[in-house]
Amino acid sequence: MLITYNLRPELREQVEANPDLDISIAEAKRGRHCWIGKLLIPMVTRNSHHIFVGRAMASRTTLRLLTKPSSGSLFQRRCISAYGYEQAKALTFKKYGEPKDVLSLHGHSISPAHSNLVTLRFLASPINPADINQLQGVYPSKPTFTTALGTADPIAVGGNEGVAEVIATGDKVKGLKRGDWVIQKSPGFGTWRTHAQTTEEGLLKIENKDGITAVQAGTVSVNPCTAYCMLKNFSDMQAGDWFIQNGANSGVGRAAIQLGKLWGFKSINIVRDRPEGLDALKADLEDIGADVVITDTELQGADIKDKLAEWTNGGREKIKLGLNCVGGKVVTAMAKLLSSEAHLVTYGAMSKQPVTLPTGLLIFKDIHFDGFWVSKWSERNPEEKKVMVHDILDLYRQGKFKDTPYDEVKWEWETKGETLIDAVQGTLDGYRKGKGIFVFGKT
């Protein structure tokens, strides 16, 4: 096999003289990169010739590193190139399954940003239930499997939401500069990664990052946006109107309570009955603006209609909207409390049970059952999405909107893959303290 090194002649000689070259080339072929000293150099194959791309500046001494990487896979030392090659890590998977079975931490390098490319360093990326469903292969939006990160088999990066800082831009990039914060306009990009390179089009710039945290910016586009849209886009909600929701202590639930309160809407909030901590949870939700908090058991109690009459001034105040992320019997019970012509919007199915509708509610009460998926909505309404994101971030900045409780998972360069994978797997446990969020340190 003829090997053409696109290197300075003296370096090429050294490479050819190296006894471990074959091993290195084997790695290179697999990864489409080749280690030259501390540089992981992209390599292309044309007509069976391996061609190193870029102007490698490795000195003689660095050639000592042209040996088989100790881990057997790509060499994951943290090295930042003087020529802009970023060393990156990402939680990736090449087949669907449980997080612990399919995720692995993959290292690769990112070439300098040129032309219309933007290089990003992630700051915060949440672990959402939908991300897990995507890993399990049961989510309709599939990730992109690609060999672009230097693997022989196509892999995908987990995560669909997060905020990143721009660390480099190509000369054709006009709308972004180093230091800007960006979020993805659409899901599917893969946000459980330290760095990434992409083009400007898919990014939504945070116009004003003052006074907001990376966690706030990194979690704005799924949960608060879902709550925002559902409160705004289905029923003609006016100040004084009610909505009812289950999963009220979820990220979306808490966002709905707070946004609803700001807009003058009252809320009946359903949480799962639980052996302990119920009073504290109720107080917590009331503290952020919940008018009524009840358990699913209380919802299905015989006296619920009387209670409802009490809350809603004998039914004169209308319950125009229901929000459902649970499914099953609780939804039927909720739907029965809705006023005529209300909408019941399903955005999740935590119980994995279907929604069962007595036909009378459809025909005679004219209740509409809809679903909402923020991903599809965002793709179709990019401008509205932008306005909404900045509206919510303004509320954060003004102290009118509080973070949902979260479990910070620190992701440093040295953090082990298993720690990160455990954090993803852990979100599948029952009653959680809060949503898991990767918060990136020194990467």
Added chain:
Amino acid sequence: MLITYNLRPELREQVEANPDLDISIAEAKRGRHCWIGKLLIPMVTRNSHHIFVGRAMASRTTLRLLTKPSSGSLFQRRCISAYGYEQAKALTFKKYGEPKDVLSLHGHSISPAHSNLVTLRFLASPINPADINQLQGVYPSKPTFTTALGTADPIAVGGNEGVAEVIATGDKVKGLKRGDWVIQKSPGFGTWRTHAQTTEEGLLKIENKDGITAVQAGTVSVNPCTAYCMLKNFSDMQAGDWFIQNGANSGVGRAAIQLGKLWGFKSINIVRDRPEGLDALKADLEDIGADVVITDTELQGADIKDKLAEWTNGGREKIKLGLNCVGGKVVTAMAKLLSSEAHLVTYGAMSKQPVTLPTGLLIFKDIHFDGFWVSKWSERNPEEKKVMVHDILDLYRQGKFKDTPYDEVKWEWETKGETLIDAVQGTLDGYRKGKGIFVFGKT
């Protein structure tokens, strides 16, 4: 008890001289009417005095009829007063239950139309499933129970749809004249009756009755209007788009097939599997414009997706709408065939089973589940209702829209109550030839 006859003196003497007067007065008290010869005269009671109202003109000979009516209840001979008192009969009920248990044929008289009153003679009144549900007390729209028809206990008249001819109008009635055909704008009036008196406001005049039959006019406002609204008001249906419906051989189903065909929509029509007559039924529906007719068994077959692809040009033609009057599993199976963002509209629940929705259809396919109730819609959209009714009647007139098969139940003055009640009860049987319709003869 002092009895004051508000009659001409010579007539009063004759009435007092009649040996059967007590019986007649007893009847009068119960019915608030009193037979004076062939006249059933309204009577009021003031301070325990019975006062006959009106200027009775009975001759000496008619007094022979002042005897106990043979049936023991109100005397139901067909007698038309020279002074405009109409003898009427109505299928009434005073409590909820099965038709055969609660319905009875009630006779009463209707005073001459004066002021803003209109006297109607019914021509055709269908027996709709909703009418039966109303009798059973399980329908949300309750009938009006009243003593206005001369009973001690409040009663209601069955039936919610029909066409009547104007036979008399008061001097303040401007929009209607003798001979006009009218239908009720809203349900709840009671249409299983030979005659009725009401005001102009609740009536929708058939502007042009030429070329349409009483059955067509009398059945236009429930079934064809339901189909019309569902095809027009939920999804953005364009020529070439598909809809899918169950209960396709019902009145609404047949109307939807025909209207859809006229507007360029294609239809997948689901009928119940049945031991015989299936091929004839399929041919019948195809004859009026059905593109595809399948049984509920075929719908739930393993190869349905392949068939669907064949019908819809590999899915390029969208199924934007589903119409459901059955409920249960068939709805879930139908919903799975809908294109993204379709609406599935429930207007009936023949199976008495709820609609069960996999949440993925709501969230990811953005299928909307709505209900439709033509009664409520009509009350809220009177002008649109009028336009729609005349649009449909025009289609009948032009021969573009065919009657749904029906079983005519002739209602003559002499027709026995049990015959009429049997016809109502009979609609509860399984596979019917067609909808039952009272068609009035000499009443």
